[in-house]
Amino acid sequence: MCTLKVRATIFILISMFVIQAFSSSMNIHLYKRSFKSACDVKYDSSLYARCDRVCEDCLEIYKDVDIHAGCKSNCFNNSFFVKCAETVLPESDANSLIQKAKDHSKVN
Structure with a gap:
């Protein structure tokens, strides 16, 4: 029993x-x-997809929706995106993508 x-x-x-x-x-x-963002309209589809993939991979690693939202905020021009890119990409790829996101946010 x-x-x-x-x-x-x-x-x-x-x-x-x-x-x-x-x-x-x-x-x-x-x-x-x-999650919907105005950035997917502003960005060319290739750049948006690459940046979005960084945030998705970061979400899979940390399982934190706040990090995911932070990563996408301000059209990827933020410290969350920088940290996520540095975490999931090789250094040269991360630096290049971070710079492209910054440059794009200045133009739009």
Whole structure:
């Protein structure tokens, strides 16, 4: 009888953990799908896609929607984007993309 209670408790705890993990994953997915930005209209599609990919990769690493929103804010011209680019790209690629985002935000 005691082993049955222990097994039931373990099962409940594991179930709660799985549900929590699944729920967090779904929240991030729904958040990513609902994010709209004026930058996708201003930027040429290639540059926007590259910058957006940096923010998406950063979200996958840190699992924090605030970092994701910060990364995309001000059309990628911000410190979050710089840190994300430096995290997910080789140094020369990061520097180049950061400069392109800065230059583009000055023009538009």
